[in-house]
Every structure is written in structure tokens, then in C-alpha cells.
Amino acid sequence: MEFLQQNWHWAALAVASGSWLLIETIRTKADKSLLSPIQATLLINREDAVVVDVRDEGEYARGHIPNARHIPLGDLERRKGELDKLRDLPLILCCASGARSAGAVSTLRKAGFEKLYNLRGGIYEWEKAGQPLDRGRGKEKGKKK
Template identity: 80%
Template sequence: MEFLQQNWHWAALAAFSGGWLLIEAIRAKADKSLLSPIEATLLINREDAVVVDVRNDGEYAQGHIPNALHVPLADLERRKGELEKYRDRPLVLCCQSGARSSGAIAALRKAGFEKLYNLRGGLYEWEKAGQPLDRGSRRNEGKGKKK
């Protein structure tokens, strides 16, 4: 008890941090647009979802989800018309960690896209889950399957 009295600021920081993590975990569970790598694979296979990789050219060239469309986040605004043909299909957006793809989802939602999903943990979690990566250096500029 004496330790807590003398170090109350550290105890408060620990309690705050723990509470923050709990809130984030609950929020993530409630967000149905976040997909695990396995859920994303099922959506791709069952509903013909299109993967849109919003990382920069160098990151994309180091490895990407097979058949992913490459539309860097910096180019999304001017290139979103290229995604129009996929408007009725689910779009799974991905980046390295899931942060940039969240921004891309917000931009596409403003443009009227509805079936938008974010790969939780990005390519980091995809690879960690043992999912395949295409490590070819050629750029894929829209080779998604058409229905």
C-alpha cells in the first residue's frame, strides 16, 4: 500500500493505459468492417471481394496479396474512378498495419462506396497468419477478377 501511495502517478498511468486498451479492444470487436486475414480470405473466395492495396510502390513491390489492385493512398482521390467497376462488390482495403487503409475507407465511403472492409493488422497480420504473398516486382494496376 505504501508503494502505491508513493508511486500513485505510475499506478494511475497503468490504470489509464489498461482502460484504454480495453476500450480499444471493445471498439474493434464492435467494428464489423475490420476483417481478420481468414475472414478476408473467406470474403474473397465466397463473395468475390476485391483487395485494394493502398501502400506506396516500394512496399507493394516487396510483397502483396495475390491479385490485389494497387492504388496508393496518395493517388486514391484521383484514381477512385478506377474502382467504380467494383462498386457492387466488397472491397477489402489493406496497407502495412491497417491505419492507412482506414483513411482510404473513409474517402471511399464519402464517394458512395458501401461494401468496404479493412484488413485488421494489414499485411503484417496477413503474413503472420501464413496467408500467401505475391513477391513479384511488377506492379498490378487492376487485374482483379470481373464478374
């Protein structure tokens, strides 16, 4: 007890960080639209999910999920019609960390898309999980192997 009295600030920090982790875990589990890299891979393989990368051109060229469609977030509102023929398929939105793609999910949900997912942690987590990255600009501009 004496230790806690003398080090109350460390104990408070431990309680606060533990609470934050618990809340974050509950929030993440409640959001069914968030996918881990492994869950995304399963969805791609089992249900022909389409990956839509919303990062800018330079980020996309440095490495993207193989066969990902590239529609930068700033262009999504204008170009969402390109995805109309994919309405029946699951769409996995990704960016560098998952923040921009969360906004993309919201934009497409408002446009009537239903099977929408956000790659949790973005390309960062995808690469960290050992999943493949394609380097270059993509099929339409001469994909590099």
C-alpha cells in the first residue's frame, strides 16, 4: 500500500492505459467492417472481394495490394461510378493506416454500397503481416513484377 501511495501517478497511468486498451478492443470487435490482413485475404480468396486503394499516386506506386484498384480519396466522390458494377462484391478499402479508408467506407456507404470493409491498420499492417505488395503503378499503366 505504501508503494501505491508513493507512486500513485504510475498506478493511475497503468489504470488509464489499461482502460484505453480495453475500450479500444471492445470498439474494434464491435465494428464488423474492420478486417485484419488475414481476414481480408480470406475475403479476397473466398468471395472475390475487390481491394480499393485510396492513397495518393506516390504512395500507391511504392507498394499496393496485388490487383488493387486505385482511386485516391480526393477523387472517390467523382469516380465512385467506376465501382457500380462491383456493388454485389465485397469492397475492401485501404490506405496507409486505415484512417482515410474509413472515410472512403463512409462515402461509399452513403452512395448505397453495402458490402464495405476497412483494412485495419492499412498497408502498414498488411506488410507487417507478411502479405505481398505489388510495386509500380498497376495494370493499366504497366505493372512491374
